[in-house]
Amino acid sequence: MKLTGTDIGVGVLAGLAAALLSIGLANQSIIGFLLVLFTPLPIFIAALGWGTITGFIAAATMTIAVYVISPSLDAVADILLMAVPAATGAYFIGLARPAAEIGGPKDVFVWYPLADTLLRLCLVIAVGVIIIGALIGEAQMSALVQAVTKQMNETNPQLAANPEVGQLLVRIMLRLMPIIASAAFVMSIVANLYVALRITAAAGKLQRPRDDWPRALRLPRPALVIFAIACAMAFLPGAPGYVGSTVAGAVGAGFSMAGFAMLHARSRGATWRPFALWFAYTCALIFSFTLIIFLLAGLFDTSRNAPVSKAEIKTPPNNDN
Template sequence: MMQDSEPKSMNPRALLIGLLAGLASALLFAGLVTQASSAVGLAFVAPVPILIASLGWGSTAGFVAALSAFGAVAGALGSVYAGLSILLSVGLPAAILGHIAGLAQPIEAPTGWKDKGPALLWFPLSRILFATCLLAALGCLAMGWLIGYDPSDLAPAVAQALSSEAASSVPPEQLAELARFVVNVIPYAQPAFLVLTLVVCLFVSAAIVRASGRLPRPKDDIPASAGLPRMALFAFAFALALCFTGGSAALVGAVFTGALGCAFTLVGLAVMHRRSRGRAARGLLLFTAYAAIVLLSIPLLAFLALGLFETAKSPAQAADTNQPR
């Protein structure tokens, strides 16, 4: 059974760290809630303080930070809904990810393990990535329910916003068509972007905590370890099928398709990093690939396909195991 590799009781210092981390996350997230254009970008790193608290001072500190962020936003803006927006999209996902990233179970030390301390099997990256998908998708669904998301109501508002920005020569029919396209893309794009945000924030937070010497988990070889469990393929296929049913089921399918699609794309990018190791033109290859993604976006489909292929051809247990460290 997986257990916290370094149980930390809720001492006053850890409690204080959790409270301060929650306040810091709330301040970073405030720009998105108040729709201040100059501070919206800060909301993308709002999970970092909560993840740092959880990874460095224990899971309880992470959950205290999430609740502290909820209380700070709800109290400052006088709205429970505003507080729930940070709790559902940032607070709980970050606290849960920080918790599972610190899970490990002791195993029998392999031959030649002398003087390396206890042999631990850490919660594998593949399942951390899969959990990130689920948390992002559920968070987006909860947010959609909270705000009463309805594509039929949102499309006219988007068309009106576009008409105020577009030149008067643009026909209303084209604006309405563009608005429908934007509304249809949102259920796919929002969870995908949230998955990417959580993955990047987890990586940055782990690097910060490791530099401070408080991270018990050894550094992972991400290109070699990144993957998804085989069950993610079936979940992706089922979610994709739901997209063609219509109604609320199609929206649910779109959200999970977007989240899982982003994760498979990340796996495909990890494969490129792993297979290009040791090659003379590696730098040029990576630069060209990422430049093409930024400029065209279409190459993301190729990496999505590569991630699906890599997951399908891997042994069933390969993506779910990790080496003792």
């Protein structure tokens, strides 16, 4: 892929846009929080529409900009949990190879499976959360949880009257924080990827053929082994337990999304589809434990669907797969 001035300019502008979105949380408002959720979107659009190198330029520009604006741990979190996953996801989405290399027909490209991309996103985000946790330190994280527990005690006198329950709550929250954080970032990144694919496709800039997400959003079979090992490690004390919890949360979120995708696929054309989808998502928002049902469903389907396209004059953004 030949890099042009337009590609560089788009990458720089996308990186600056992502940096501006990332500081929305400083406003401490609902709108600011929502803006932060869309931080990876400009990087995805730049990479998918103008090439992976443009996406890396956008990620690098965001990295520089956030350090200039706010050289703190928040900037490191933005880079590790927003910029790096976005650039990584766009890279794999742009990978393709001639089908003839794997025994397929000539003049056809086979694109990197969405399932494999999802697994790599889960692992990249898990690594980012682990690094952030190491930088924060267990003492600071415990102090943060203690502060939250103190506020809960002030609003609930019965909880304050029982310090043993309060300490148990602190330990539970410390265990759940890496799981919740990694799962939330995985879902956010995948949602941004989906929106970016739709935008670039509508603009005619996307070379990858459209994936059938309800059938393609799965995790590959190796994810089962990774998830099992991570769940076992989550019961260990100290750093190994933190690492296991983080990876389990990220990969578990991937399996949960696969479960929801299965519901979308199997309810196609059914009269009960709107009610089923509404009921499933409402239950997931109100009762978090219902996500386990979709996680278990995702465990039973580890298919890998790869889209294909006719080879044209243009080559894929990445054809070194």
